[in-house]
């Protein structure tokens with residue numbers, strides 16, 4: 001379980017997160033939605049240790065992590081995929097995946113098995129294992145970034161807008177992949193999205209941020225089925 005309590009993060013005089021409290025239960029997909037500048041990226045950065053809170057706390061699997069170093073947090077099994085990053089374009093697909101295993105707590109013997117699992121899940125990466133990542137399409141790069149994260153055997157995956165800039169078919173594929181990762185391995189996923197429709201289609205829980213504050217925190221299917229909640233979601237995005 002990821003537990004965030006009363007978390008406030010400032011960038012100088014800008015308050016990016018304002019007393020945020022939320023829970024991402026073990027094995028759930030929680031999506032964090034909100035307009036530009038709502039604080040979504042900052043929330044992920046605070047969990048992975050890249051942004052330091054002014055106050056509040058973050059705990060994962062019983063460990064307090066908000067004052068720990070980035071590498072220690074990664075070592076607890078938290079993988080962070082920042083938006084549009086996570087792949088080294090000069091390296092081949094196989095080299096990128098091998099890099100992902102470097103922070104795995106598993107001994108090297110387990111890495112071949114992990115690699116086979118990633119290739120099994122993403123056949124296109126297996127076909128293109130010797131190609132440099134620069135030659136992949138946007139959707140394939142995103143799959144490689146997710147595959148690389150999986151090589152570190154994360155217990156919690158933080159994904160920042162994996163659908164950004166992708167064609168609708170690629171977005172649908174990424175969402176199906178996330179659902180499968182979650183169903184196959186019970187990994188906990190915290191997914192930041194602008195694309196509310198696709199995120200809602202796979203999420204168990206929805207948190208909506210507006211100007212750094214939590215304005216909705218609900219079960220995803222209940223929210224999608226309730227016109228008043230959907231109205232509140234639109235309001236949080238568009239302000240009317």
Ligand code: ATP
Pocket residue numbers: 011014015016034035036037038039040041042043
């Ligand atoms: P977007 O979808 O546009 O990335 P977001 O919901 O992810 O938005 P954040 O990037 O977390 O929002 O930004 C939250 C607030 O903090 C915004 O007002 C933003 O301008 C500000 N902010 C973010 N990063 C910095 C920074 N490095 N320095 C100063 N202000 C920042």
